[in-house]
Amino acid sequence: xxxxxxxxxxxxxxxxxxxxxxxxxxxxxxxxxxxxxxxxxxxxxxxxxxxxxxxxxxxxxxxxxxxxxxxxxxxxxxxxxxxxxxxxxxxxxxxxxxxxxxxxxxxxxxxxxxxxxxxxxxxxxxxxxxxxxxxxxxxxxxxxxxxxxxxxxxxxxxxxxxxxxxxxxxxxxxxxxxxxxxxxxxxxxxxxxxxxxxxxxxxxxxxxxxxxxxxxxxxxxxxxxxxxxxxxxxxxxxxxxxxxxxxxxxxxxxxxxxxxxxxxxxxxxxxxxxxxxxxxxxxxxxxxxxxx
Amino acid sequence: xxxxxxxxxxxxxxxxxxxxxxxxxxxxxxxxxxxxxxxxxxxxxxxxxxxxxxxxxxxxxxxxxxxxxxxxxxxxxxxxxxxxxxxxxxxxxxxxxxxxxxxxxxxxxxxxxxxxxxx
Numbered sequence: 001x002x003x004x005x006x007x008x009x010x011x012x013x014x015x016x017x018x019x020x021x022x023x024x025x026x027x028x029x030x031x032x033x034x035x036x037x038x039x040x041x042x043x044x045x046x047x048x049x050x051x052x053x054x055x056x057x058x059x060x061x062x063x064x065x066x067x068x069x070x071x072x073x074x075x076x077x078x079x080x081x082x083x084x085x086x087x088x089x090x091x092x093x094x095x096x097x098x099x100x101x102x103x104x105x106x107x108x109x110x111x112x113x114x115x116x117x118x119x120x121x122x123x124x125x126x127x128x129x130x131x132x133x134x135x136x137x138x139x140x141x142x143x144x145x146x147x148x149x150x151x152x153x154x155x156x157x158x159x160x161x162x163x164x165x166x167x168x169x170x171x172x173x174x175x176x177x178x179x180x181x182x183x184x185x186x187x188x189x190x191x192x193x194x195x196x197x198x199x200x201x202x203x204x205x206x207x208x209x210x211x212x213x214x215x216x217x218x219x220x221x222x223x224x225x226x227x228x229x230x231x232x233x234x235x236x237x238x239x240x241x242x243x244x245x246x247x248x249x250x251x252x253x254x255x256x257x258x259x260x261x262x263x264x265x266x267x268x269x270x271x272x273x274x275x276x277x278x279x280x281x282x283x284x285x286x287x288x289x290x291x292x
Numbered sequence: 293x294x295x296x297x298x299x300x301x302x303x304x305x306x307x308x309x310x311x312x313x314x315x316x317x318x319x320x321x322x323x324x325x326x327x328x329x330x331x332x333x334x335x336x337x338x339x340x341x342x343x344x345x346x347x348x349x350x351x352x353x354x355x356x357x358x359x360x361x362x363x364x365x366x367x368x369x370x371x372x373x374x375x376x377x378x379x380x381x382x383x384x385x386x387x388x389x390x391x392x393x394x395x396x397x398x399x400x401x402x403x404x405x406x407x408x409x410x411x
Contacts, residue, residue: 071392089344090396092397135397137312137397213312
């Protein structure tokens with residue numbers, strides 16, 4: 001029988017995946033892709049992205065009762081008075097209300113086909129608001145502000161990286177068509193330049209986060225938190241390896257042998273996405289553990 | 293880009309590390325203590341700041357029955373300290389304090405300890 005913490009970890013995973021897909025979609029269609037390609041990709045993926053918005057909202061709705069269940073058992077998950085206390089009387093409750101409002105606004109923006117930049121802002125805020133409810137709450141004062149800021153930066157940089165990878169297969173499909181090839185090439189170049197910055201930010205903010213939470217490197221194998229964090233770092237390193245191969249081995253071959261190069265980049269992208277899914281699963285789980 | 297990171301790293305190297313989950317550090321009356329006079333309040337010090345609304349204690353008397361207490365409040369100066377006023381004097385015997393604590397990051401912990409009133 002799966003306990004409340006296991007179900008909460010699943011809801012967290014669903015939320016991370018949905019919010020990252022939303023952010024990646026918004027960034028790609030509004031910022032990375034040239035205008036015509038951005039519009040076309042947005043139209044092609046409209047249904048899937050509404051599904052991601054609905055998943056983000058559903059995972060958010062499930063989050064509070066599940067959080068309550070980890071505190072006071074399943075009985076508390078259905079107790080209105082306790083849920084109200086949790087929602088309106090605690091720091092994590094206010095963070096949850098923020099996410100609830102932002103996921104509704106994001107869905108509304110998708111439904112009414114609002115300006116793409118609004119989607120970037122809303123989905124970015126939705127991702128960054130995760131920093132309000134995590135381990136960053138362990139510090140107060142200046143250190144708390146720095147920790148929250150660093151956490152938000154880490155989530156946004158990682159969200160851009162992983163979220164753009166979700167959009168990459170459709171970009172590669174356009175790369176294979178002569179009509180859309182020039183714009184898809186521009187989008188791929190832009191993603192790859194911005195990707196360098198995002199990966200660097202992920203690394204620096206990740207190191208700072210580890211030091212802020214643990215105070216040292218995760219080397220104590222007897223701590224479940226440290227074991228899972230170390231495994232996450234290994235997966236991220238593997239992602240960086242694949243990303244470097246894509247960028248510096250296969251992208252330069254696009255001119256000579258585009259069909260094979262695109263196929264290789266697509267395989268690499270799926271490998272990075274699988275590793276990224278593993279990273280999200282780990283974060284969903286060890287974020288609930290005592291960071292000792 | 294590097295400068296804020298250096299500040300962040302420096303900030304955490306030069307201050308003590310914290311645990312995100314609330315662990316009981318000390319209590320008054322202390323765990324296992326034998327005290328002569330009935331306390332007027334229980335005081336529990338945790339490793340982390342708590343959420344007042346979802347933290348609290350249940351006090352059980354020598355006969356195992358729950359004893360009514362005042363509402364648990366956080367210390368005005370230190371949110372890591374939970375104070376529970378006692379309504380009446382405790383008679384002689386062994387008392388068990390069952391506590392639950394919700395830290396600011398949403399993690400809940402619980403535990404218990406006992407003390408003895410022996411006038």
